Amino acid sequence: MARLTVNGSSKSIDVAPDTSLLSALRDVLNLTGTKYGCGIAQCGACTVLVNGDAVQACQAYVGDLGDAEITTIEGLSGPIGDALKAAWLTHDATECGHCQPGQIMRAAALLAETPDPDDAAIRTAMNGNLCRCGTYGRIHAAIRTAATSLSDPAKG
Amino acid sequence: MTMTNHRPRPDRTPAPDAPSRRTLLRVMMGTGAGLTLGLVLPGSEPAAAADGDNTTDAGSADLAPNAFVRLARDGRVTVICKHLEMGQGVYTGLCALVAEELDAPWDSVHPAPAPADAALYNNLYWGPLQGTGASTSLANAFEQMRRAGAVARAMLVRAAAEAWDVPPDEIETTDGRLRHAAGDRSAGYGEMAAAAAALPVPDPDTVPLKDPATFRLIGRVDLHRPDAAAKIDGSALYASDIRLPGMLVARIRRPPRFGATVKSVNTEAALAVPGVKAVTPLPAGAGLAVVAEMPWQTARALAVLAVEWDDSATVTTGTDAILERYREQAKTPGTVVRNQGDAAAALTKPDSVAIEATYDVPYQAHAPMETPSAVAHLTDSGIEIWTASQTPTTDVLAVAEAARVDPARVTLHPTFAGGSFGLRARPDGGCARDVAAIARALAEQGIGAPVQLVWTREDEIRGGWYRPMALHTVSGAVDANGRPTAWRHRVVCQSILKGTVFEGPLMGDGIDPTCVEGVADLPYAVPNMYLDLHMPETGVPVLWWRAGGHSHTAFATESFVDELAHAAGTDPLALRLDLLRDAHPDMLNVLLLVADKAGWAAPLAPGRGRGLAVHRSRGTSVAQVAEVTVKDSTIVVDRVVCAVHCGLPVNPSVIRAQVEGAIVFGLSAALRGRITMDDTGAVEQSNFHNFEVLRMAAVPDIEVHILPSTAAPTGIGEPALPPVAPAVANAVFAATGTRLRSLPLRLKG
Numbered sequence: 001m002a003r004l005t006v007n008g009s010s011k012s013i014d015v016a017p018d019t020s021l022l023s024a025l026r027d028v029l030n031l032t033g034t035k036y037g038c039g040i041a042q043c044g045a046c047t048v049l050v051n052g053d054a055v056q057a058c059q060a061y062v063g064d065l066g067d068a069e070i071t072t073i074e075g076l077s078g079p080i081g082d083a084l085k086a087a088w089l090t091h092d093a094t095e096c097g098h099c100q101p102g103q104i105m106r107a108a109a110l111l112a113e114t115p116d117p118d119d120a121a122i123r124t125a126m127n128g129n130l131c132r133c134g135t136y137g138r139i140h141a142a143i144r145t146a147a148t149s150l151s152d153p154a155k156g
Numbered sequence: 157m158t159m160t161n162h163r164p165r166p167d168r169t170p171a172p173d174a175p176s177r178r179t180l181l182r183v184m185m186g187t188g189a190g191l192t193l194g195l196v197l198p199g200s201e202p203a204a205a206a207d208g209d210n211t212t213d214a215g216s217a218d219l220a221p222n223a224f225v226r227l228a229r230d231g232r233v234t235v236i237c238k239h240l241e242m243g244q245g246v247y248t249g250l251c252a253l254v255a256e257e258l259d260a261p262w263d264s265v266h267p268a269p270a271p272a273d274a275a276l277y278n279n280l281y282w283g284p285l286q287g288t289g290a291s292t293s294l295a296n297a298f299e300q301m302r303r304a305g306a307v308a309r310a311m312l313v314r315a316a317a318e319a320w321d322v323p324p325d326e327i328e329t330t331d332g333r334l335r336h337a338a339g340d341r342s343a344g345y346g347e348m349a350a351a352a353a354a355l356p357v358p359d360p361d362t363v364p365l366k367d368p369a370t371f372r373l374i375g376r377v378d379l380h381r382p383d384a385a386a387k388i389d390g391s392a393l394y395a396s397d398i399r400l401p402g403m404l405v406a407r408i409r410r411p412p413r414f415g416a417t418v419k420s421v422n423t424e425a426a427l428a429v430p431g432v433k434a435v436t437p438l439p440a441g442a443g444l445a446v447v448a449e450m451p452w453q454t455a456r457a458l459a460v461l462a463v464e465w466d467d468s469a470t471v472t473t474g475t476d477a478i479l480e481r482y483r484e485q486a487k488t489p490g491t492v493v494r495n496q497g498d499a500a501a502a503l504t505k506p507d508s509v510a511i512e513a514t515y516d517v518p519y520q521a522h523a524p525m526e527t528p529s530a531v532a533h534l535t536d537s538g539i540e541i542w543t544a545s546q547t548p549t550t551d552v553l554a555v556a557e558a559a560r561v562d563p564a565r566v567t568l569h570p571t572f573a574g575g576s577f578g579l580r581a582r583p584d585g586g587c588a589r590d591v592a593a594i595a596r597a598l599a600e601q602g603i604g605a606p607v608q609l610v611w612t613r614e615d616e617i618r619g620g621w622y623r624p625m626a627l628h629t630v631s632g633a634v635d636a637n638g639r640p641t642a643w644r645h646r647v648v649c650q651s652i653l654k655g656t657v658f659e660g661p662l663m664g665d666g667i668d669p670t671c672v673e674g675v676a677d678l679p680y681a682v683p684n685m686y687l688d689l690h691m692p693e694t695g696v697p698v699l700w701w702r703a704g705g706h707s708h709t710a711f712a713t714e715s716f717v718d719e720l721a722h723a724a725g726t727d728p729l730a731l732r733l734d735l736l737r738d739a740h741p742d743m744l745n746v747l748l749l750v751a752d753k754a755g756w757a758a759p760l761a762p763g764r765g766r767g768l769a770v771h772r773s774r775g776t777s778v779a780q781v782a783e784v785t786v787k788d789s790t791i792v793v794d795r796v797v798c799a800v801h802c803g804l805p806v807n808p809s810v811i812r813a814q815v816e817g818a819i820v821f822g823l824s825a826a827l828r829g830r831i832t833m834d835d836t837g838a839v840e841q842s843n844f845h846n847f848e849v850l851r852m853a854a855v856p857d858i859e860v861h862i863l864p865s866t867a868a869p870t871g872i873g874e875p876a877l878p879p880v881a882p883a884v885a886n887a888v889f890a891a892t893g894t895r896l897r898s899l900p901l902r903l904k905g
Contacts, residue, residue, distance in 0.1 A: 019452055027405075027451055032397035033390020035574070037525050038613045042844035045525055073390035088388045092380055092809050095817060096243025097387025098394060098525040098574030123853045130844060132525050132575045133243045134820025135813070136852040 002062045006031065007075025017063025021055075022046045024062050025072060033073035033101045037130065044129030047102035048072050054109035056128075073101035080111045083149045087142040095133035103129045107143050116147055218349035221311055221357050223276040224304040225254055231332050231346035233260045235301075238270045238277035238286060239293040240546050241383055242524075242573035242580065243817075244873045245810035248381045249294040250301050252807055256373045257305035257366060259329040260345065267382050269570035272548035283661070286549040289581050290704060291774035291871025294806060298869050303360040308352075310363050312345055315352035319343075368804070368866060377808045383572070395571045396529035398542045400606040403531070404433055406594050407454040407612065410443040411465055413837040414620055415695045417441045419466035426457035435461065436597035438590050439558055445594050447607060471695035474835035475625065478694055479516060482627040482648040486514070490646060490688035493667055493676050497684030499631075502642035508633040510642075511723050513716055515630070517708040517899045518830035519622035520701055521847055526574020527616045528587035532595035533606035538565030539595065540606075543588045544573030546581035550657055554585020558592040577821070578700035582621060583656035587611065617847050618839040622831050623701030624650040625694075626671070628712035632682075638724035640735065642684040643716075645675055649708070650698050651691040670700060674709030674773060674878065679739035680717065680732075696833075702821055703874040706773040710878030711885070711899060714769035718886045719895065728768050728886065729756055736770075742801035743772055745863055746779035753861055754781035754797035763787060764794075765891025769879035774871025776802040780819070782856075782883035786891045789903040793823060793856040793884055798876055803869040805862050815860045815876040822880030823856075824849040827900050 004011050004024060013028045022039075025031040025048070037045030039058050046057040049071035076085075084104050087093075094100050103126070110117055110125040117125065122143050131139070217226035217234065226234040235254045239246045247267035255265045270277040272286060279287045280296040309329055316334040317324040320341045328335045335342040373379060386392035411417065423435040426446060431453035436445050446457045503510050530543035532555075539559045545551045548568050556563040568588075573580055580586070591609040598607060611619070626649035633642040651668035653659045662669065668691060669676070675687055701707060721731040729751050736743050747770050750756075760766060763786055770779040783795040796819050805811050828848040832840045841847040885896050894903060 016452075023451055026397075030399050031390075032393070032399070035394075035526070036396065036610070037527075038844050040613075040843055040845065043525070043613075085388050089380060089384055092384065092813060094243075094381065094384045094387040095245065095813060096525065096573060096575040097383070097392050100387050101390045104388065126852045128851075130525065130849060130851065132523055132577070132821065132849060133813075134817030134850075134855075136820065136850075136855045137816055137858060138813070140852065 004062065004065060004070060005067060006070045007072060013062070015062055017061065019062045020058055021048070021060040021062060021065065021070070022057035025057060031072050031074055035098050035101060037099065037102075042130075043099070044106060045099050045102045047105040047129065049105055049109060052109065052112055054106045071105075073105060076105065076108060079150060080108050080146070083146040084108055084111070084142070087145040087149065090145060091138045091142040093135050093138040093142045095135055099129060099131045103131065103139055107139070107146070110143065111147060111150065116151060117143065218346070219308060219311065219353045221307050222304050222360065223270075224301060225258070225308045227308060227345055227349045229346045229349050231264055231344050233258065233265045234268050235265060236270045237267045238297065239288040240544055240570065240573055240576070240580070241267070241269070242288070242544065242546070242576040244293070244814060245381060245807060246288065246293045247383050248379065248807050248810050250297060251382055252373045252379060253298065253301035254305035256371055257302045258309045259331065261331045262373060262379060264332055265382065271570070272552050272568040274549040285547070287581070288546045289578065289700065291776070291873040291875060294869050295775065295871055298806075302365055303363060306363045306365055307358055307360050310358050311352040311355050312348050314355055315348045316343060319348070319351060374804070374806050375808065379807055379809065381810070392572050394526050394529070394574045395531060395543045396526060396574075396608070396610050398531045398571065398608060400531065400533065402605045404447050404449060404598070404603070404605050404607045405451050405454060406445045406447045406591065406607055406609040407451065407458060408438065408443050408445050408590070408609070408615055409458055409461055409463060410615055410619055411441060413467070414471040414697065415441065416465040416467055416470040418444060419464045421464070422462040425460035425462070429453055429457040429460070432457045433603060434598055434601055436594055439593050440584060442590055445590070445609065447594060447598060469695070470837065472837040473694070473833070474837065475519065475832045477835065478625065479627065482516075482625070482692065483514070485690045485692060486627055486629045486646050486648050490648075490690040491667060492686075492688045493672050494685060494687040499642045499644040499684040499686035502684040503631055503633050503644060505633065505635070505641070507636050508641060509723050510631060510633040511719055512629070512631040513719055513897055515628045515712040515715060515897045517626050517711060518832065519625045519696065520825055520829065521617050521622055521831050521841070522577040522579035522701055523616065523829070523844070523847060523849060524573070524575025524577055524579055527611040527613055528579065529608065529610040530587045530591040531606055531608040532559070532591040534559055534561070534592070534595040534599050535604065538567065539592060540567045540569060541588050541592065542569045542571055544571045544576070544580055545588060546576055546578070547583070550583060551585045551588045554589040555592040558585070558589045559596045577702040578704070579621065582699060583658055613844065614842045617831070617841050617843060620697035621699040622696065623707060624652065624698040626708040628708070630712055630716045632716060632720050634720055634724040638726050640680070640682045640720050640724070643678070643680070643682040644686045645712070646688055646690070647672055647675065647709070648690045648692060649705070650694055650696070652698050652700055654691065670705040672709065673705040674771065675713055678713055679743060679772060680735040681738055682735065702818065703773060703877040706771065706874070706878040707825070710769065710771040711881045714771060714879060714882030715885050715897065718767070718882070718889065732768070732770060740772060740777060742777040742863065743770055743779075746770060746777045746799040746801050749861055749863065750779040750781050750797055750799035753799065753859060754783070756781060763891060765887040765889065767883045767886025767888070767890055769883035769886065771875070771878040773875045773878055776800065776870045776872060776875040778875045778879050780876070780879040780883045782880070782887045784884060784887040784891055786888060786903065789905040791827065791884070791888055791901060791903060793827070795857045795859070796880065796883070797859045797861070799861045799863065800876060801863040801865060802872045802875070803865050803867040805865070806869050808862060811862055811872050812860045814872045816858050818874060818876035819858055819880050820850050820855060822877040823884070825899060826881035826884050827854070830900055
């Protein structure tokens with residue numbers, strides 16, 4: 001048995017410690033908003049927050065997580081999450097959508113650390129998250145919109 | 157606006173209204189190809205379609221006038237979408253068409269996927285075949301969906317007229333409400349739905365349509381996607397997200413090389429892994445599947461699965477050798493596709509300058525972010541499949557065969573597709589077929605649980621079904637006045653259609669159009685034009701990919717016309733304008749617009765270059781100017797300016813997104829990824845670390861300019877892809893003087 005703290009609640013799951021966080025989320029806890037894309041930390045589709053940091057869940061293991069607070073797209077809330085989701089809608093940043101939970105989680109970690117990221121900071125932070133539909137420009141614009149709305153809600 | 161959530165209903169039995177065996181067989185045989193079925197007659201399908209097999213909240217339809225529109229008493233409109241939403245925004249388009257003519261408010265309209273049904277939901281361009289691809293969705297459904305909405309509106313108007321005892325033409329509709337201005341009566345659509353449902357359904361072919369000047373949703377730039385919210389909060393379901401009670405999971409062991417089959421397998425160690433239920437072969441040399449309770453158990457079992465492969469039909473040739481063979485083949489005449497004038501004679505005229513160039517493109521994987529996946533549940537009453545398919549009605553046949561059930565007993569529940577780009581249109585049924593075979597094998601062992609097959613990324617990258625490798629040899633001549641007089645073009649490209657269910661309907665004259673589309677219809681006014689084709693067989697499974705054959709033909713044609721311009725000492729824009737002067741006006745217009753927006757004639761700093769390309773595909777004309785910087789042999793694309801003519805712009809935001817996306821996808825192939833096989837035939841790439849695609853840091857500034865038009869809409873999902881690679885190659889030439897003729901573009905250091 002292992003314990004995980006996911007989206008604010010403690011979960012007891014019957015998996016081996018070397019089970020990936022991605023599999024624990026998707027296959028055991030049925031939190032399917034976190035996606036599989038490559039399994040080798042090359043695409044970012046499985047990005048979640050672990051104690052606020054963006055982590056690729058396919059390369060994190062249940063036994064290493066201890067009491068860490070894990071946040072998935074299903075549990076993303078608060079001003080940053082709300083601002084990002086609203087900006088994603090404004091910019092029609094989704095196409096197929098499969099990479100987008102990971103993109104949004106990565107962007108949430110970016111804005112938590114860098115509230116007003118410039119172009120280079122956004123490109124650097126988001127470079128590990130692939131989108132085959134090619135929504136990069138819209139994602140970039142949505143992050144800027146979210147950052148603006150967080151710094152001055154009247155403008156958002 | 158929220159997306160209908162496709163929660164599976166595991167207890168559902170196959171629908172009695174599934175397509176008849178005869179219909180399905182006709183599709184399979186292609187005997188109905190070319191037949192265009194009009195709007196399905198009202199009343200010819202059960203009203204239950206909206207609650208449609210995989211939606212749970214569209215069931216309260218009170219008005220169901222046709223196969224596409226449902227109106228509930230609360231005013232909610234469900235648009236049953238016959239095309240797969242794979243990111244291209246087709247739900248937005250189909251919903252907008254219905255809502256426009258229905259006069260329904262945008263936030264009352266909700267998309268739901270249509271079940272597989274070739275009679276009701278066929279692609280009107282493809283005969284009795286339901287399908288999404290070749291950028292046909294909005295174009296084929298444009299009038300059909302408008303008429304579907306207009307019929308519903310006409311019934312509501314008549315119901316109100318009868319209820320209020322006023323003439324129907326005195327009733328106005330706006331934003332989901334009916335009003336009789338003089339009598340001061342009004343009602344919401346939902347209130348009138350039941351009364352409307354009791355009326356006869358008007359003929360969709362004669363129901364009046366709106367004057368386009370009065371459109372309020374079509375063409376609106378701020379219409380947001382109805383599927384966005386579910387994709388943003390993680391609730392949108394893809395086939396890989398389906399979870400059914402007791403569901404088992406399957407992973408596959410692919411043959412190490414194409415064509416290898418299982419000679420023998422020792423399953424003892426694999427079956428001893430806790431949780432593992434079965435090891436079973438897959439159809440058609442697709443390898444073996446391991447079935448277990450949990451995915452990590454399949455991984456352990458695959459690690460100890462001992463397979464001996466039969467290599468008697470294995471491809472043991474590398475891509476270098478295949479390309480060399482193509483080069484040899486290109487020295488001999490192929491099947492003539494196009495021949496006007498006398499290109500051979502014109503090429504040798506003494507006062508002409510003749511040039512020849514050879515271009516090649518590699519195999520390409522699709523690499524959608526969601527790998528192919530499907531769920532099957534085989535019971536005594538039939539088989540249910542959850543998957544995202546571009547070709548659901550042929551998948552149903554493949555599933556039926558693999559599961560050994562009657563096609564009428566196959567129920568396909570469409571899910572969202574996490575990208576596709578052609579991959580989910582495998583003529584053999586692909587992943588859905590394989591999971592059906594697994595379900596059958598489990599049933600033989602007395603296991604009736606549902607089972608989910610998810611490909612790993614490695615399965616996808618190494619598994620074939622690639623865009624074919626292609627070689628183009630092109631010769632041309634310009635006369636003393638700088639005018640091109642000859643164009644002789646030879647294509648060597650594997651056929652996608654040959655040997656598939658689509659060969660009969662689509663390859664009538666022995667020429668696979670997917671090999672030559674874009675050259676066979678090259679619009680340039682060159683008096684002596686010749687095209688022939690070789691379709692070699694390699695044993696590597698190939699498939700359509702975004703933009704199909706245009707993805708490689710445009711690289712050759714638009715690079716070569718640039719070479720002709722330089723040979724003639726003419727500006728590449730001026731030459732194209734001259735050669736297109738009698739062709740499509742919209743091609744001229746996109747060229748002129750893109751040249752203006754890009755500042756075609758403005759000087760650039762040393763090391764920078766600007767390249768132009770124009771191409772017409774799926775009825776849509778696209779011109780692009782790429783600006784590149786070359787430094788230390790590295791190509792950086794700084795900017796792509798694009799002008800597009802796609803008929804009436806139904807959803808401008810979706811059009812922009814598709815153009816941006818196609819440019820990014822095309823740049824991945826122009827600059828990064830390719831599939832190669834070593835000289836034993838083994839694929840050398842396996843995942844995103846060695847099959848590279850464009851990341852955000854490399855994305856150029858992209859400007860999209862949409863030409864206004866009132867013509868019927870044409871394709872948009874693909875046509876912005878073909879010009880990218882030649883525009884960049886032409887820009888590299890402008891910057892460096894080096895002509896790159898192979899994709900991906902690489903400058904030698």
